[in-house]
Amino acid sequence: MTVLVLLSVLGLITLFSGFSSDKKLPIYLGIVGLAVVLGFNFMGWDLAHNAYNMVVADNYSIAFTTIMTFSTIFILFLLPDFSEKVEVPLAEITSLLLFTLFGAYLMVSYSNLVMLFIGIEILSISLYILAGSKKSNTASNEAAMKYFLMGSFATGFLLFGITLIYGATGSFDLGTIKTFVTDHAADTSTLLLVGVILMLIGLAFKISAAPFHFWAPDVYQGSPSLVTGFMATVVKTAGIAAFFKLFYTCFIPLADSWRTTIWVMAALTMTIGNITALYQTTFKRMLAYSSIAHAGYLLLALLALNNLSATAILYYATAYSLATIASFAVLITVHQAKQSHSLDSFKGLAKNNPFLAVMATIALCSLAGIPPLAGFFAKFYLFSAVIKEHFYWIVVIAVLNSCVGIFYYFRIIVNMFSPTAEQETIEVSSLYKMVIFVCIILSLVLGLLPDLILRCNL
Amino acid sequence: MEHLKMLPIEHYIFLSTILFCIGVAGVLLRRNAIIILMSVELMLNAVNLLLAAFSVFHGDAAGQVFVFFIMIVAAAEVAVGLAILMVIYRNNHSTDIDLLSKLKW
Numbered sequence A: 001m002t003v004l005v006l007l008s009v010l011g012l013i014t015l016f017s018g019f020s021s022d023k024k025l026p027i028y029l030g031i032v033g034l035a036v037v038l039g040f041n042f043m044g045w046d047l048a049h050n051a052y053n054m055v056v057a058d059n060y061s062i063a064f065t066t067i068m069t070f071s072t073i074f075i076l077f078l079l080p081d082f083s084e085k086v087e088v089p090l091a092e093i094t095s096l097l098l099f100t101l102f103g104a105y106l107m108v109s110y111s112n113l114v115m116l117f118i119g120i121e122i123l124s125i126s127l128y129i130l131a132g133s134k135k136s137n138t139a140s141n142e143a144a145m146k147y148f149l150m151g152s153f154a155t156g157f158l159l160f161g162i163t164l165i166y167g168a169t170g171s172f173d174l175g176t177i178k179t180f181v182t183d184h185a186a187d188t189s190t191l192l193l194v195g196v197i198l199m200l201i202g203l204a205f206k207i208s209a210a211p212f213h214f215w216a217p218d219v220y221q222g223s224p225s226l227v228t229g230f231m232a233t234v235v236k237t238a239g240i241a242a243f244f245k246l247f248y249t250c251f252i253p254l255a256d257s258w259r260t261t262i263w264v265m266a267a268l269t270m271t272i273g274n275i276t277a278l279y280q281t282t283f284k285r286m287l288a289y290s291s292i293a294h295a296g297y298l299l300l301a302l303l304a305l306n307n308l309s310a311t312a313i314l315y316y317a318t319a320y321s322l323a324t325i326a327s328f329a330v331l332i333t334v335h336q337a338k339q340s341h342s343l344d345s346f347k348g349l350a351k352n353n354p355f356l357a358v359m360a361t362i363a364l365c366s367l368a369g370i371p372p373l374a375g376f377f378a379k380f381y382l383f384s385a386v387i388k389e390h391f392y393w394i395v396v397i398a399v400l401n402s403c404v405g406i407f408y409y410f411r412i413i414v415n416m417f418s419p420t421a422e423q424e425t426i427e428v429s430s431l432y433k434m435v436i437f438v439c440i441i442l443s444l445v446l447g448l449l450p451d452l453i454l455r456c457n458l
Numbered sequence B: 001m002e003h004l005k006m007l008p009i010e011h012y013i014f015l016s017t018i019l020f021c022i023g024v025a026g027v028l029l030r031r032n033a034i035i036i037l038m039s040v041e042l043m044l045n046a047v048n049l050l051l052a053a054f055s056v057f058h059g060d061a062a063g064q065v066f067v068f069f070i071m072i073v074a075a076a077e078v079a080v081g082l083a084i085l086m087v088i089y090r091n092n093h094s095t096d097i098d099l100l101s102k103l104k105w
Helices: A002-019 A025-043 A059-086 A090-109 A113-131 A138-169 A174-183 A190-206 A215-222 A225-249 A252-278 A283-304 A309-338 A354-368 A374-388 A392-417 A430-448 B002-006 B009-029 B033-058 B062-092
Strands: A049-051 A055-057
Touching (some): A059 A309, A059 A430, A090 A225, A113 A225, A138 A174, A138 A190, A190 A225, A215 A283, A225 A252, A225 A283, A225 A309, A252 A392, A374 A392, B002 B033
């Protein structure tokens, strides 16, 4: 609870610090404030503090909020140089990022469906503005509008689902719903089943799972690159964590009626994401499709629903966030040097800036799932959680999809190391170097010592 | 509140479902961004109606409190949505969403 209050006050303070003559003050405040929030967050470990049966800060929520806060801190470090080039107002962006994070906090620590709804909305409304923060850029406008229309449409489904569940069970409280569902597992009402499916659709929209993924590539491409990086990491983590928490806590007794839907959805999401990524000509759009594919892998944890899945999601989200932030930092640097997102702009990067090329290679290898990086073990633990529940075919599909993934990630790596006639050096600012380096080192460390996260008692 | 219970709950469910479906059809079929916004509002209000009905039938106030939350959040959402629409109108001089196709599908 303290954490939530601190975070919302921090958002307000950074917003008003925009009046200061020091243009970078909001960033400093944001980073220092988030460090304080992290500290307070850690203090709640193992305490499972329950605030009025609305928000519970159990280990599950603390673990996920920690990852998301770290991702946000990395993004804030990347922000000053980015906003200088793109001319987006710093204080507003910083505070909106913090408000989005606040929504994400609620989404992983709710214990009442009202809080889930409010968390999703706080997150989404801030993101609509962030997506359109380049006001004069028509691509950014278009991204914001598409995101807004699709987001509010999805909210409608989510709300209708919540309402039907309320109608069937008489409560919004997760504990009460769980008791009701367990007691009435034999004679489930249609109302409840339809409610569960509608909520599933609403949440699938939010994590961009096929067949509700069609908005994601456009929104990811049109938004400012740093915001896209934020969406692909923090928002996706929050979405899947909220999704998993709801179904793991409440709806396991009904699993027979929705497991097939998740199975088909996961298979479709992975396949569509990976196959379409093969045909992309720009790096940004390719990363968008790759993030759809990763949502598909993450959906596998909802299929497993055993004691391994929560830690598997946590580990996967960490590995994926680290690699994605590093890739987006590289993308922004290359874009600022060459004014192009196309895959060809990566040609000869190894010669122009060896550091950047090596770091990008490691990040892409982690995304592709090459050992000994964190991305490999993340896939490994996720797939073994699913195999434990005897879903073999979906794992075969997932492994085949990972092979397709390796193909398009390696196309960029080959591009970077291919010779080119141009001899322009690409400058990397020291902050970018630092963030990229830290992300890569953490990917390596987590790959070599996966116990650091897997030991967590969620 | 008792006179609300004169009709069985199924009637409320059917009415809300029909309203909700009209909203969904509006979002999917209409091409004007403002009409789409109105259709989304229709979806949310169908939900509000059903929540209030369930709340009465369960004899539980939580449902009606949730209705207020939905109204407030919907207002915030519309404020942001109309701002985005204004920016687009300034750049395109139209609210037709078919113009929003610069990013390839």
